[in-house]
Amino acid sequence: MKAKGITTFSARRFGAVVAVAFALVATTLPSATAAGEVFGKACTTEGISTGQSTTSLICTMGANGKLTWTRVRLGSSTAKPVAALKAQPGTIEFHHWRPEDKVVLQSIIDKFEALNPGVHINQVIMNSVDYTNLAYAKISVNKKAALFVTSRGGQFDQFMAGGMMKDISSNRYVSQNVIASALTPATVSGRVYGVPYQSLFNNPLYNSEMFAKYGWTVPKNWTELLGFCKAVKAKGIIPFAWPAATRGNAGQIMNSFLMNSAPDLATLTARIAAIDTGKADLTSDWFVDIAKKYKAMNDGGCFPDNVTGYNDTVAPADFASGKAAIYPTGTFGMSTVTKLNPSMAGKMKMMSMITVDTKPLYQGITNNTFILSVNAKSTSRDQSIANAFLSFLATAPIAQEYAVGTSQHVSIINVDYAANIDLLNTSDIMGKKLLLAPRFLFVNVGTVRNPLEDALIAIGGGADITKTLTDTSKTIKQSLGA
Amino acid sequence: MKKTESRVLVAMAFPAFAIYAFLYLYPSLSNVYYSFQRWDGVTKPEFIGLHNFTYLATNDDLFMKVLGNNFRFSFIVVIFQTLLALLFATFLLKNTKTSIALRIVFFFPTILSSVSVGLIWNFLYDPNFGFINAMLKSVGIPGLNWLGDTRYSLYAIALTQVWFHTGQMVVIYVAGLQQIPQELYEAAEVDGASRWQQFKNITWPMALPTTAVVVAYTTIQTFRAFDLVYSMTQGGPLNSSDMLVTLIYNTAFSSYKWGYASAQSIILVFVVLLLTYLQRRTLRLNTGEK
Numbered sequence: 001m002k003a004k005g006i007t008t009f010s011a012r013r014f015g016a017v018v019a020v021a022f023a024l025v026a027t028t029l030p031s032a033t034a035a036g037e038v039f040g041k042a043c044t045t046e047g048i049s050t051g052q053s054t055t056s057l058i059c060t061m062g063a064n065g066k067l068t069w070t071r072v073r074l075g076s077s078t079a080k081p082v083a084a085l086k087a088q089p090g091t092i093e094f095h096h097w098r099p100e101d102k103v104v105l106q107s108i109i110d111k112f113e114a115l116n117p118g119v120h121i122n123q124v125i126m127n128s129v130d131y132t133n134l135a136y137a138k139i140s141v142n143k144k145a146a147l148f149v150t151s152r153g154g155q156f157d158q159f160m161a162g163g164m165m166k167d168i169s170s171n172r173y174v175s176q177n178v179i180a181s182a183l184t185p186a187t188v189s190g191r192v193y194g195v196p197y198q199s200l201f202n203n204p205l206y207n208s209e210m211f212a213k214y215g216w217t218v219p220k221n222w223t224e225l226l227g228f229c230k231a232v233k234a235k236g237i238i239p240f241a242w243p244a245a246t247r248g249n250a251g252q253i254m255n256s257f258l259m260n261s262a263p264d265l266a267t268l269t270a271r272i273a274a275i276d277t278g279k280a281d282l283t284s285d286w287f288v289d290i291a292k293k294y295k296a297m298n299d300g301g302c303f304p305d306n307v308t309g310y311n312d313t314v315a316p317a318d319f320a321s322g323k324a325a326i327y328p329t330g331t332f333g334m335s336t337v338t339k340l341n342p343s344m345a346g347k348m349k350m351m352s353m354i355t356v357d358t359k360p361l362y363q364g365i366t367n368n369t370f371i372l373s374v375n376a377k378s379t380s381r382d383q384s385i386a387n388a389f390l391s392f393l394a395t396a397p398i399a400q401e402y403a404v405g406t407s408q409h410v411s412i413i414n415v416d417y418a419a420n421i422d423l424l425n426t427s428d429i430m431g432k433k434l435l436l437a438p439r440f441l442f443v444n445v446g447t448v449r450n451p452l453e454d455a456l457i458a459i460g461g462g463a464d465i466t467k468t469l470t471d472t473s474k475t476i477k478q479s480l481g482a
Numbered sequence: 483m484k485k486t487e488s489r490v491l492v493a494m495a496f497p498a499f500a501i502y503a504f505l506y507l508y509p510s511l512s513n514v515y516y517s518f519q520r521w522d523g524v525t526k527p528e529f530i531g532l533h534n535f536t537y538l539a540t541n542d543d544l545f546m547k548v549l550g551n552n553f554r555f556s557f558i559v560v561i562f563q564t565l566l567a568l569l570f571a572t573f574l575l576k577n578t579k580t581s582i583a584l585r586i587v588f589f590f591p592t593i594l595s596s597v598s599v600g601l602i603w604n605f606l607y608d609p610n611f612g613f614i615n616a617m618l619k620s621v622g623i624p625g626l627n628w629l630g631d632t633r634y635s636l637y638a639i640a641l642t643q644v645w646f647h648t649g650q651m652v653v654i655y656v657a658g659l660q661q662i663p664q665e666l667y668e669a670a671e672v673d674g675a676s677r678w679q680q681f682k683n684i685t686w687p688m689a690l691p692t693t694a695v696v697v698a699y700t701t702i703q704t705f706r707a708f709d710l711v712y713s714m715t716q717g718g719p720l721n722s723s724d725m726l727v728t729l730i731y732n733t734a735f736s737s738y739k740w741g742y743a744s745a746q747s748i749i750l751v752f753v754v755l756l757l758t759y760l761q762r763r764t765l766r767l768n769t770g771e772k
Contacts, residue, residue, distance in 0.1 A: 132735075132736070133731070133735030133736060134735065136523065136524070137523065137735075158524060158738065161524050161525065162524045244630070245629065245630055245715075245718075247716065247718070304610065305609070305610055306609030306610060306627040306630055307630070308627060308630030308631065308719050309607070309608065309609040309610075309627040309628065309629050309630025309631070310609070310610070310630070311604065311608075313604070313605075314608060314610070314611075444737070445736055445737075446732050446733070446735075446736025446737030446738070447736075447737045447739075450732070450736060454718055454719065454720055454721075455720070457718075457719065458632075458719055458720050461630065461719070463720075468720070471720075472720075474543065475543065475544050475721075478541055478542055478543060478544065479542075479544065479737065481537070481541065482534075482537055482541070482542065482733075482739055482742045
């Protein structure tokens with residue numbers, strides 16, 4: 001059982017998330033041109049964007065089915081971004097979970113150290129699983145870990161409850177360099193405790209070249225999706241390379257199933273909270289309906305054979321080699337795919353996975369994570385170094401270097417993705433109505449979310465719905481009571 | 483012994499004791515302390531007496547299921563690993579070049595990292611293109627979803643564990659079997675004993691002390707088989723391959739129930755102690771050792 005402080009805190013976080021109704025949407029504001037494209041005029045290729053600045057344009061399809069240049073609303077103030085802060089000499093540690101970013105981050109650190117003589121920043125990297133489990137234990141006793149990363153939801157809450165997060169609200173780079181809406185996951189009671197650096201889009205990637213070759217279109221509703229699976233399977237191709245044997249990425253499609261499962265966000269949040277706190281069972285009609293759709297996808301041939309043994313090493317390989325049409329994870333999966341097959345660069349696009357036949361409430365998922373925070377328990381000198389480096393990361397050229405080098409969209413204003421074709425190609429998702437990944441509303445990760453996702457995976461692999469959900473509900477309730 | 487000599491000896495033992503106390507004694511006692519607390523690793527621990535233990539015994543079906551998994555896993559691995567190791571050691575007893583080369587081959591998996599072994603076997607077990615299913619299909623046997631099916635995952639990991647550690651036990655057995663006086667075999671041959679009779683009446687009884695070591699060591703290995711399980715299935719699907727060590731890890735680091743995880747750890751220690759005691763007792767009865 002959690003201590004009262006945490007329970008109260010979690011409740012506050014839920015409240016904050018209810019208020020999030022967050023979406024990066026195309027607007028109809030007038031003005032602006034960029035690189036020759038004209039706002040409101042017709043465009044030819046959906047998804048082409050001119051960047052992510054306040055003046056960027058994006059080619060989106062309107063309700064009338066026509067492609068037009070629209071603007072990406074960034075939710076930012078009109079204030080100009082500010083330059084990075086200066087750091088005092090000293091040495092700090094920067095703890096994070098992305099070994100694949102080490103080289104790019106080191107290049108950025110080298111630049112920062114050159115601008116700030118006497119400053120040294122050492123990266124301390126764990127893989128994401130170890131980081132999830134061990135970061136708090138390690139960082140909470142290490143004052144030198146002046147800059148660290150948390151993921152949205154349970155881990156951020158844990159560090160907050162431990163008093164590890166320094167309030168950085170008063171820094172101008174926070175209010176002027178970061179897309180305001182992206183700050184939500186790091187905002188508690190109006191105060192900002194970190195910069196969620198990455199803008200992830202946890203929606204399925206599809207092979208646009210393959211779609212064009214076979215004349216397939218992206219399914220727009222649940223019936224079309226099941227029909228699409230049938231058509232793709234008939235060609236001997238795996239419709240969805242769903243890595244069910246790897247819980248982390250297997251759980252990504254749960255976001256899509258959840259996003260349109262309730263009449264509104266408040267109801268969805270309340271239902272999730274009820275399960276997360278043990279007040280509701282997985283056998284509730286709402287959750288059973290979601291489980292039935294997993295089963296229907298399996299029965300409809302959407303998933304590969306023996307899907308529960310299909311892991312996240314095989315899935316991107318099948319997608320990269322043209323054996324699968326869709327890799328249902330997110331933008332963060334693109335770099336893996338292009339590493340496996342460089343010729344996939346430019347062929348990946350992002351789709352909305354709509355699992356209802358009614359008008360969808362949301363068209364996709366986003367997540368602002370990799371929350372960079374300053375350690376409240378570090379010395380003031382180390383905090384100032386960490387804060388200065390954070391402000392450096394929040395400048396557009398540096399954020400762009402990170403984005404292009406790591407194939408990640410970022411939450412910093414004025415970043416241009418033109419140098420990375422895959423980021424550019426998937427930027428059209430920003431023009432859709434997106435929901436902040438609801439999977440992370442389950443804050444009891446070990447006790448609730450993991451067993452719940454395991455149950456859905458098993459059902460997606462053909463397990464009996466009633467038995468699986470009943471057994472898992474019992475396990476969850478017992479674990480919550482321990 | 484003079485008093486000053488005794489002081490010197492104590493002083494000399496102190497560094498080793500300090501390391502032992504810091505790295506083993508303190509964590510172990512802390513674990514006992516936290517097993518009586520409700521603690522999430524962040525806020526102040528709260529004393530709850532025996533609640534963690536009573537809840538484990540009366541309300542935690544998952545713990546009981548995992549305990550059962552661990553017993554089955556342990557039983558399978560101990561039986562197969564011990565028998566295979568003894569069999570191979572019997573054949574590789576003589577110090578010929580071929581025997582030594584084969585001992586190295588058998589021992590080789592032991593030096594690999596367990597995570598690497600897990601990843602390699604993940605590929606071998608892949609249900610759609612893995613080597614094992616390909617072999618089975620080539621002789622007309624349908625493949626299995628080894629790691630993705632609740633019915634097979636535990637056995638698949640047990641097989642990997644046996645492959646991983648049998649070589650190590652072969653080496654222990656070879657060392658033990660080489661201590662058996664050669665004259666006993668020569669006398670048996672003169673008496674016309676077959677190879678099987680020699681094994682049954684000489685090798686097996688004389689190898690019992692070594693078997694005791696192998697069985698105890700293997701049992702302990704099976705109760706700490708964390709890396710292999712974590713890298714292959716993370717305890718899934720649906721906890722079908724969860725072991726006590728993976729459950730404890732998840733209780734502490736994913737569910738942040740550190741006090742409860744401490745209580746689970748205490749149970750684990752007692753289970754291993756009890757099993758080791760029972761095995762020692764059984765083998766001692768067989769050898770007549772007091």
